[in-house]
Amino acid sequence: RINLATGEVTAITAQYCQFSYDFWLSTSGTLIYYRCKTNPAALYRVVSDGAQSSLLRANTGRMIGYDAEGEPLTLSKANTAFQVVKLDTITQQDQTIVEDVAPGASDLDADSVAVAPYGFSLLALAHYANGIGKLWYDDLVSQKQTAISTLFDAQLVSSFQIGGWARLQVPASSRALGQ
Secondary structure, rough: OOOOOOOOEEEOOOOOOOOOEEEEEEEOOEEEEEEOEEEEEEEEEEEOOOOEEEEHHHHHHOOEEOOOOOEEEEEEEEEEEEEEOOOOOOOOOOOEEEEEOOOOOOOOOOEEEOOOOOHEEEEEEEEOOOOOOEEEEEOOOOOOOOEEEEHHHHHHHHOEEOOOOOOOOOOOOOEEEEO
């Protein structure tokens, strides 16, 4: 944590986890969610002043954003499907929001997913065994799913980046975008 007035830096996860990473500030600004290299499948949370830390889940997918109530959304793989799971932080009754974000995908990384503010929809760049990539749009409210485009050039697929909800970074050679 950095005090903007004084520039003082305070480590707030170090006493709980020596090597923490993948930080997410809650929508209220009161909690920070993070992972620990000693237990990468677990998701932790710490009060933003560093006073209290706890294990949120022992085994969960990586965070990709928040829903309208500020509950964490994670990306998990169940069998061959990539799912969006809402973590209920109070009753711990998690809910699968999307059963299969990118049907038939062989790989989908959390860094290739952008969740809209308030968790109403998401974009996901999925990789397929045949080297093709597909950009998917999932409406998390109506449960409608659309393949926006297909990328046929394997090099383009690997260089395509989702840089946040409001901005997609497309390489100069976008001739491979189709559909």
